[in-house]
Amino acid sequence: MADPDVPDSGVWSEIVGQPGVVRSLLAAVRAADLSVRGDSDTGAMTHAWLFTGPPGSGRSVAARAFAAALQCEAEGGTPGCGQCSACRTVLAGTHADVRVVAPEGLSISVAEMRSLVQAAARRPATGRWRVVLIEDADRLTEGAGNALLKVVEEPPERTVFLLCAPSDHPEDVPVTIRSRCRPVRLSTPLVAPIADMLRKRDGVDDELADWAASVCGGHIGRARRLATDSQARQRREDILRIPRGLQRFSDVFTASSELVRSSEAEAGESGESRDEAEKEELRTAMGAGGSGKGTASATKGANAAVRELEKRQKSRATRSQRDALDLALVDLAGFYRDVLIARSGSTAAPNHPDFADDVAEACSEWTSESTLRRLEAVLYCRRALARNVKPLVAVEAMITTLHHG
Template sequence: MTAWDELTGQQSAIDALREAAADPEAMTHSWLITGPPGSGRSNLAFAFATTLLQGDSTGADAEHTAALVAARTHPDLAVLATDRVIISIDEVRQLVSHSQYSPSIAPYRVIVIEDADRMTERTSNVLLKALEEPPPRTVWVLCAPSAADLIPTIRSRVRTVRLRVPSVTEVAELLERRDGIEPALAERAAREAQTHIGMALRLATDADARERRARTLALALGVNSVSGAVLAAEQLVAIATDDAKALTADREEEERAAALRSLGVEPGGAVPAALRASLKALEEDQKRRATRSVRDGIDRVLVDLMSLYRDLALLQLGAGLDLVNESIRGDLEVASRESSAQQSLAALDAIALARRRIEGNVPPTLALEAMLISASGRAPTLGSMS
């Protein structure tokens, strides 16, 4: 299996990058890969990086390079990925400095920035200087949901490769082929993840994640009063928090253990006072990441609720289209008869408003309360919070 096999439904993008890698004379040194969340932006970036770093090598040498890229330890690969709200200017300055070195063992030095849309304008301008005059064997690969998420001057200096939304069938086939998932579960996970590849894999392999999603939908369907909306909002935030903890707990434990080993502290041993500052810095970084993870978890809850009300609207309008939540069709049919298409469409508007409010730092519980009250048809949308 090659790095390109991690992708699905993106043949035109794969062909464009493969052709560029095969022709050094026509090679572009600054790339932007765009596409919706879960479409495979990062996977495509690292498949491209693998091909560039492999060069003409074959057999065991090519496999060794692919393994180093997969582990993010190749000496000519630099990666910037953040779990925080923004990418800091110091992180980009460090990458720019790194980009000036010639590659040590590969034909190119490749620098990948995931979530490049999280750069502020000031930080973007630091990167811009490096993109204007890149060293001859340095390749920048930026990833973002849309080209519009980057400043115009950066957009003008990159070659853009756009990804499309893969189909349920394509994502399910990928899970079966790559991860050995049973076909029925792969199809359900792909559908309920709305073809987000990473989330589909999680739903297919994590029973707790599936159970949390089912609870989210059940809570929303069960709201029939203002007090019920308030209680449900609290529980949805708790679900998002639990989901975030599940994603980060193992990683944080591994990071702490690795830090202690690097400091020469035995497991269970006391940390000398002189070394506590290093651990505190790690803990602060983990706290910032946890905050971002909870926000992402709340947004996943809202995306799941959008699929719920979308399905209700389809049933109420008799559209005859496939449901995202086919596994609970019976419950949806009952709920669709107890409300109207107008209410379901209003609920979708309320969810979009809740997402904007949370981005504007409205407390998530309050935003969810207002959304659920509006979605249940118990009160008009609470515009005073906008």
């Protein structure tokens, strides 16, 4: 039965399986509205928020919905209508008073953060609030974190900072910043709300929606890709065939190269067209390709700007590849977890119910100790990649252990 206090329309429908979060954010929006109107002294707006939760739980989606509701122009009813100009432009990323920072490389630099702090000091141009949304706040460098801390300590009037991170652990978000933020903790969405979202929002049939929701590990974005992209489904199947496909030692090198190549292909599918479009747009903006006086200097300046853009694009491609490879490693870890569950006789839900036959075969051939060693090898590979070990080297070391056990 639907909760009458949790709206299922407008921007709030974007938040999947988090009724408690929606209630808290909606209450904050209403208090902020009263504060703006001067009708209440007790509803002062919290100027810094920290959205945490496991990957795929919808941290940045919740933050965007909150930002849209804060700017909502609809009179009466529930804030965050999703239909007014403010709601639509915030969700589209084009609202003049909402700045979204999504790191395209491996980190957010201090220079980028200083520029952001300067922009945040201005009063709202068209909306009620100036909102700064920082996705992946755990990627802030030390210098960027210090720059952000200064403005969070003394926030400008009518400016709201929304930070998103996997957790509030000091390794993700420094204690000095965390202590000045109001926490919003998201949990892993359940299978039923994810399946319902796929059916209603993406028009996925019941069987495919239920399957994608059951194998996505609570990752909403992954569920959508699996439900709508046949290539994503094939990549997942190829990855989960690895544990039972390592029959000979030579299979180690074949599987390693295929796994790395698959992650590169996945990262490059959307990257190439985007990169070329960005370069062409920059050349046009810099006056390249024109004729007449000053053409040579314009072309020279454009070429220098393109080279700088290419560096950023290369960093973005590296991050995309590592994210794709990390997702594959999470799938592998889930397989070995399923084997341990089966060997222990636990009734816990498996990560990959559609690979129950492979899990049963592995369960009859491997000991719990060798399965745990394999699982630890996958987790160690993830840590090695986070420390900038070359992907092929890290993956070959991992799959060697998967072969030997």
